[in-house]
Structures are given as C-alpha cells and as structure tokens.
Amino acid sequence: MTSRESLFGLEGKVALVTGAAGGIGAAIAHALAEAGAEVAVHGNRRPADETAEAIGAQAASFSADLSSSEGPEQLYRAVHARFGRVDLLINNAGMIHRDAAEDFSLEDWNRVLQVNLTSVFQLSQLAARDLIARKAPGKIVNIASLLSFQGGIRVPAYAASKGGVAQLTKALANEWAVHGIQVNAIAPGYIATANTEALRNDETRNRQILERIPAGRWGQPEDIAGTAVFLCSRASNYITGSVIAVDGGWLGR
Template identity: 40%
Template sequence: MTLPKTPSFRLDGKRALVAGASSGIGLACAVALAEAGADVTVAARRVEALEELVNEMSKAGMNAQAMPLDVADVTATQAAVATHGPFDILVNSAGLARHAPAVDTTEEDFDAVAGLNVKGAYFLTRAVARGLLDAGKPGTLINISSQMAKVGGIDRAVYAATKHAVEGFTKSMAIEWGKHGIRVNTICPTFIVTPLTRQTFDRPERRAWVEEKIKLGRIGEVEDIMGAVVFLASDASALVTGTALMIDGGWTAD
C-alpha cells in the first residue's frame, strides 16, 4: 500500500502581493504568507506604516518589501503590478466601509465604497492575472470579501452590495482562467477586531447584535484568517477555485 501524502502548505519560492497590508487583516495575511516562505510585497497608501511593517517582518527573518499603492487608482495599480510582477499570489485586503441607513446613503459614499471594493478589486485582480497569463504561470488570487457577501446587515446596504459583486466576478474569473492554472477565490470573514471595526464595537447595541449572530460566541481576531489564506495560497487547495471560504463563526449557517 502506498499512503497518500498531504500537499504542502509551504510557499517557498513564491512571490506574493498583499494589498491593504498596512493594518488589520491585510497585515496578518502578509505575515502568514511570509511565515510560510513567500517573498511578500506589501502594498497600501500609508507608506510609513508599510515601512514599519517591512522592518518588523525583516527582523523576524521574513522576506518583505513595500510598494505604495492606491487600489482605487486603476491606472497606477496596473502600472505598478506590471513593473513589479508577475506575482504568484495575490491577497487583496484593500477595502472601504461607510455605514449608514440605506435611505441616508449619499452618492459620494456609494461611489467611494464601490470604487475601491468593486472596481479597484476587479482591476487589481485582473492586473495580477494578466502578469501570470503573459508569463505562462499558474497562480492563486484571493480577495478578502465578507460574510456580508452572503447576507444583509444593518446600515450596510452599500457595503453588502459591493461584496456580493466581488463574489460574482470571482466566479467568472475562476471559470475563465482555470484552464491556465490560475485559481480565484474569496475569504469571507465575520466581524474581525481591527481599527476599521472599532466604531461598531463601541456601540453596545451593535456589539450585542454581532455577538448574537456569531454561533461560536466570540468576535473574530486577525489570527483567525491567517491559516485560511495560507491554505488558499498553497498547493493544499489545488482543486479549490471560484468559491468563498467562510470564516464567520457560523453567522451564515442559518
């Protein structure tokens, strides 16, 4: 009998681009990929935060470099990816939320959130895929979506709409690029403790709503995302594409 062998979770020799890496989930994903052996380019608008992150990762023995990037600027994003790529792995954690009741949504807020969460994500994913296609290389592209891509939420009509859109283009891209060995997936977290979510947790009624919805009884931490992103980036998920990995503590199980 020949026993099967577990595929490797290691990422040695792989180049990864993590957008939105200056804090929160993006930062955690960058660290996770680097721990698994990837050479990680961290990208965001906040240059000082990126440089601090690269310094800390380097001191920990990880391979990392900074690339200033505003994902909402499609032209600049495409140029940066073309110059510094091709990348074997993409993790796009750049995102924006401006929560308000649907009747109070402004056109400015709608355009800002959709411009980054949908348009920016779409063209960043396309830019990395184009580099892989031109190089004839396989790859794995991961967009950080949300549990709100599967449900609705209080004051989150615009945000939920953008994340539903991300799921749609992810499936279509996965179908188009599968024959080239390029996998496209999303990670859908529940509420994770980050600087962007503190406004929710500072409101007792909203915190109670969140905690009641999460069946495991706790709000998420960035560490809850780290294993998942390594799984989707590695050969351990070689047959996974066009899907959403739910990390929601059971929120969407209803």
C-alpha cells in the same frame, strides 16, 4: 519532506497583499512570509512600512491609492519592477462608509465600489495577464465578507461591493482555471479590526453580534491568515470559485 516542501509551503513564490498596513492584511502577509513567500505589502490610506519591517528581508512596502482608477496599475507595475513577477495576489484592501441608504452620496458610493470591487478586478486582470503570458500557475484570493451573503444596515455600497466580490471570484475562476489560476475568496465574519470598531464600541450591537456567533467571540485577524495560506498553497489546487466563510459559525446559526 521539509515543512517548506509541504502542501502548504510557499517558498519561491512572490505574493502581493493589498491593505496590509494592519488588521487582516498584515496578518495574512506575516503568514505568507512564514510559509516561505516573498511579500509585497501595500498601504492604501496609510503606509505598510511597519508590516514590511516586522517581516524583514522577505518583504517590501508599496503605497498606492486604490480609490483612483490609476492606482491599481501603478501598484502592480511597482511590485513587478521590484520582484519581477506576482504569483499570489491577495485582494484585501477595503473600506466602509456608513450612512442611511436615502442619504448615501454618489461620491461615497463610487469610492467604496472603486476600492472594494473595481480595484480587485483591475489587479486580478493585471496578475492574470502576466501569469497567462508566462504560462505559470497562480493564486488569487479575494477578501469578501458576510455581507457577500447578507444585506447589512447603513452600508449599501459595502454590501453591494462585497456581493460583487463573491460573484467576480466565481466569474474569474471559470475563465482562468484552464490556465492553472485558482481564484477563491474568504468571507470573514465579525473580525476585530478598525473597520468594526464602531460596532464593538456600541454596547447594544456588540452584545447582539456576540449572541449570534456560536464561537462566542469576535474573530482576530490571525483567524483569517491560515485560510489564506491554504488557498495560496498547492493544497488547494483543485479548489476554485469558492467563497469560504471564516466566521465562528455565524452563517450556520
């Protein structure tokens, strides 16, 4: 048995990874390609061209504004037109806005919820409709957060959206398992990405966070990629509705 035919091989599969211009999304896209998948990499606020170029012929770059209610369908249709199908959907795109809850504007609230939660539902629905029509198995992996479990500070919309991602994951898993579609989520811990730059630059908060993490370090985007490959592979065929924390031990502390 070759590595591509192993439990974790993804040869012959087409994956769509949102928010893949950098950080966790780019790391996941690279890992899926290394496992054999063709990969559609999406850029929201910035293009994912560099990610696609680094992967090579197995990848193509797409742009769509997921803060718009029309963005998810535009993205899915473009990917479908290029690759003919989507077997693996990784809903990674996300944004964060920090402000005191009493000052948080409804405009900022709605934008965060659209990108982090509503677009996840829209893309999952589009992928599932096609998979069900084709009677094909599929995998949907949503990127949740430690704030799917905790409230956070000055990020009410982010916490609400990521709590919603965890519950949406379970709800969709319940409905689509009968169709051979597994829906799971990864809850990253404190990962060194652009979203956490403000925390890492705050000497006090950085120290407090590191003191709480048993692993003693910030996670790297590549720390999430292996779990994503597992959840996209046949090795996880009997796992659905799960939210897997990849957090260096934070939640167990």
